[in-house]
Amino acid sequence: MPANLQIILAQRPTPGPLTPQDFRSQETPIPVPGPGEFRVKVAYVSLDPAMRGWVSDAKSYVPPVPVGDVMRAYAVGIVDASEHVGFKVGDAVQGLFGVQSYAISNGRRVVKVDATAAPLERWVGGLGMPGWTAYFGLLDVGKPKAGETVVVSAASGAVGSVVGQIAKIRGARAVGIAGGPQKCRDLVQLFGFDSAIDYKKAGWVDDLKAACPQGIDVYFENVGGEMLDAVLPLMNIFGRIPVCGLIAGYNAREAMLGPKNFRAILTQRLRVQGLIVFDWNDRIPEASAALGAWHKEGRLKIREDVRTGGLPAFAETLNLLYSGGNNGKLVLKV
Amino acid sequence: MPANLQIILAQRPTPGPLTPQDFRSQETPIPVPGPGEFRVKVAYVSLDPAMRGWVSDAKSYVPPVPVGDVMRAYAVGIVDASEHVGFKVGDAVQGLFGVQSYAISNGRRVVKVDATAAPLERWVGGLGMPGWTAYFGLLDVGKPKAGETVVVSAASGAVGSVVGQIAKIRGARAVGIAGGPQKCRDLVQLFGFDSAIDYKKAGWVDDLKAACPQGIDVYFENVGGEMLDAVLPLMNIFGRIPVCGLIAGYNAREAMLGPKNFRAILTQRLRVQGLIVFDWNDRIPEASAALGAWHKEGRLKIREDVRTGGLPAFAETLNLLYSGGNNGKLVLKV
Numbered sequence: 156m157p158a159n160l161q162i163i164l165a166q167r168p169t170p171g172p173l174t175p176q177d178f179r180s181q182e183t184p185i186p187v188p189g190p191g192e193f194r195v196k197v198a199y200v201s202l203d204p205a206m207r208g209w210v211s212d213a214k215s216y217v218p219p220v221p222v223g224d225v226m227r228a229y230a231v232g233i234v235d236a237s238e239h240v241g242f243k244v245g246d247a248v249q250g251l252f253g254v255q256s257y258a259i260s261n262g263r264r265v266v267k268v269d270a271t272a273a274p275l276e277r278w279v280g281g282l283g284m285p286g287w288t289a290y291f292g293l294l295d296v297g298k299p300k301a302g303e304t305v306v307v308s309a310a311s312g313a314v315g316s317v318v319g320q321i322a323k324i325r326g327a328r329a330v331g332i333a334g335g336p337q338k339c340r341d342l343v344q345l346f347g348f349d350s351a352i353d354y355k356k357a358g359w360v361d362d363l364k365a366a367c368p369q370g371i372d373v374y375f376e377n378v379g380g381e382m383l384d385a386v387l388p389l390m391n392i393f394g395r396i397p398v399c400g401l402i403a404g405y406n407a408r409e410a411m412l413g414p415k416n417f418r419a420i421l422t423q424r425l426r427v428q429g430l431i432v433f434d435w436n437d438r439i440p441e442a443s444a445a446l447g448a449w450h451k452e453g454r455l456k457i458r459e460d461v462r463t464g465g466l467p468a469f470a471e472t473l474n475l476l477y478s479g480g481n482n483g484k485l486v487l488k489v
Numbered sequence: 490m491p492a493n494l495q496i497i498l499a500q501r502p503t504p505g506p507l508t509p510q511d512f513r514s515q516e517t518p519i520p521v522p523g524p525g526e527f528r529v530k531v532a533y534v535s536l537d538p539a540m541r542g543w544v545s546d547a548k549s550y551v552p553p554v555p556v557g558d559v560m561r562a563y564a565v566g567i568v569d570a571s572e573h574v575g576f577k578v579g580d581a582v583q584g585l586f587g588v589q590s591y592a593i594s595n596g597r598r599v600v601k602v603d604a605t606a607a608p609l610e611r612w613v614g615g616l617g618m619p620g621w622t623a624y625f626g627l628l629d630v631g632k633p634k635a636g637e638t639v640v641v642s643a644a645s646g647a648v649g650s651v652v653g654q655i656a657k658i659r660g661a662r663a664v665g666i667a668g669g670p671q672k673c674r675d676l677v678q679l680f681g682f683d684s685a686i687d688y689k690k691a692g693w694v695d696d697l698k699a700a701c702p703q704g705i706d707v708y709f710e711n712v713g714g715e716m717l718d719a720v721l722p723l724m725n726i727f728g729r730i731p732v733c734g735l736i737a738g739y740n741a742r743e744a745m746l747g748p749k750n751f752r753a754i755l756t757q758r759l760r761v762q763g764l765i766v767f768d769w770n771d772r773i774p775e776a777s778a779a780l781g782a783w784h785k786e787g788r789l790k791i792r793e794d795v796r797t798g799g800l801p802a803f804a805e806t807l808n809l810l811y812s813g814g815n816n817g818k819l820v821l822k823v
Contacts, residue, residue, distance in 0.1 A: 379751070392550075399755075420762075421765075422763065429756065
């Protein structure tokens, strides 16, 4: 009889990249749902940059994962046992099910997804939380106007690729920053960005300047550090900087230095604003509907990078995010 | 016959504090207004932190003062000759008249002031541009709610002292950061702040934390650098940081480092927003009316630090702003 394979946070990670020793796997009996609960057979686990923060005990927007607990993760799967009136066996569902092969849920913050409209893994990617993040972060915080220039970092990632496409849908110019020629080609050819900048290339800051002849109105920040410093002097007056992620600092052993060009916030009257998608929980249906419609119309392309190493490969696969080793939304097949 | 004494920008200052060599004085004939112009006999010149930026050629919100020109300055004085239908001899006026004893104006962006309602020098202080800056920066950008905690740096300065008092008028708790016990006493006893923190005292960050038991909702930034870094971890979720000045970096020889705690912008979903009072030019009458009314009712205390060294003392007097040597709005009597 199969067991429930779980990836457990084994110790509080020290600053720096996560190591295999930070996690251990364990097998437990497959759980049985109680009254008002259902069980999910997890199909795909979402690997997200935010995970580095979730295992750190630095002050953040959610409490850290306790040592000894199943690692926190968004995942998508199929209900295979239910004592819950709202969920029946066979339902495809997305939620915070953790890095494990079976999860018990009471339905809170679980979203039913349509596995016939898009592949299951897409519902933890561009049609799931990363898509919602792009939608609210760009439209509610960045507020791009038609004709403006929107720049996004980590542009080929799960959030960034959607940000650029929504910018285009709203009539703005989209410029993406990504690492390496392949990702940059994809940005233009697959996702329809107007221009792509390879930050691994010498002189990329000049390339960015050349790609933004009218300056930058919205910079959607996923990276931080030197990238923010390069962008700040190019920002137009009254520019907006939604801060969605600061992945450059997630593995840093020392606090990441803030931008040397911070003064541009004053002289250019910029608005720099942090965002966490949880703050729009009550508007998820709006984002889901919009993203789903754009996807169906072919205006929103989404790509996953599905890794098949299984749950034991969790830590090493996650680290791809911080080295830029993934191409598209990183998902672990269970 | 008296001449027009003018303070001229003699050279482009190198980074660091201004030196007497950066300026020279010259005497020219007293100018005569042409058609549509009037002449102002300048009484008080306003010394403002922004002046350090005005003489630098770093990209900023206004072009730098050209070498060889009269130094740019707000000033207040009395019309003593007029060929302008809107201004008559004896009118008290405020405007960008420069560091000189006589100025010619066509009336653009000149504000008539009521010298019977408040001393003349107050119209370049709390009832002038610094007051407008506090008004729009706090209310339009900071948006404090009753019961929230507002912290302001350089709190005993021309802008900061008004910020704290408007916060109180709006029902918020006001905490000021200033240098030295005398300024801190003034904040509480004269300006009515709830609490004052002396940043020159060891352990001041702990004092700040203790003075803000409910955290900080609005941080009105006049300083930057280490002060911003100390405040960021205390910011509440959805906190606002109007960035009005970054005086800590104005005399720096190298770019001021941005905040190490920049990540708090993301985790606490802060809004950090630069502001320049010029952006509210069309709403100056609203600010003037509100400040004037509060001042008349005794709810808004304003204090100037009038220096009597005359125009030749311009450079050394200005540098008091960056060393914290002034106490109240710094004004040079002509």
